[in-house]
Amino acid sequence: MSKIYFQGTFGAYSHLAALSVDPDAEILPCKTFDDCFNKASSEAECKIIIPESNRITGNIGIEYLIFKHRLNIYEEHFQKIEHNLLGQPGAKLSDIKEVYSHAQGLSQCSKFIKDNNITEHIRADTAGSAEMISKTKDIKQAAIASSLSAEIYGLSVIKKNIENENGNLTRFLIMGKNISQPEFGDKKYITSFLFKLKSKPAALYQSLGGFAINGVNLTKLQSYPEKNTFDSFFFLCELDGHIEDSKVQKSLEELGLHCEDFHVLGVFEADKLREKNN
Structure with missing residues (x-):
């Protein structure tokens, strides 16, 4: 039986999301997000389900843990939040x-x-x-x-449903230590990665040129200061497409020339809810 850890108490929205993703899994609570990531880093066969962002209130604030642990992302799951x-x-x-x-x-x-x-x-x-x-x-x-x-x-x-706005969705990421990605086929994929640029003027502008030239759509680009500094930043990035697509490969090769750190976090199918909510 597969094992999924979530942050919170039984009955949390993360528990609900885990049941939606794999109702047959053993679903176990952790006190903190740090505990979840530590479990996944030490138990290779387990997975964790983590809320990454909310459609109304924005980022949840787990980016530093994504950067630190560099777990593989297997799947995204949009959970409807009904308060x-x-x-x-x-x-x-x-x-x-x-x-x-x-x-x-x-x-x-x-x-x-x-x-x-x-x-x-x-x-x-x-x-x-x-x-x-x-x-x-x-x-x-x-x-x-x-x-x-x-x-x-x-x-x-x-x-029931006392939230201010209907259509409140939270995006969850399912992650773990083992690397696994779907074969490149006729589906919509997302490639997620992080990078840190070499320190030089206009580095970000130059590094993103390859995506424009190759017609690759960036869907997320966010910067975060690294380890309590304000002069060193890493970027979390997502793009539409599979890493084995030649356009994506060329774009990432171009980006790599400008980076001192680059890491692919995962390639996974886009959640079907994306199409409905566009």
């Missing part, structure tokens, strides 16, 4: 005076919280908030979390 107000069995919306959740959960449901005049409390995660209120048994307290959390912790869904 629910969970309370004690029998509680009504009018009973709720306080709500607990992760900061992003609260901000993504801010309109509902304000409209219902509920006091909010930030906690480390959504599912942990559900677990906590299941123990306090206070009818005035609620959590914002997944419907899976309600099932696990014996809570009632007082109100």
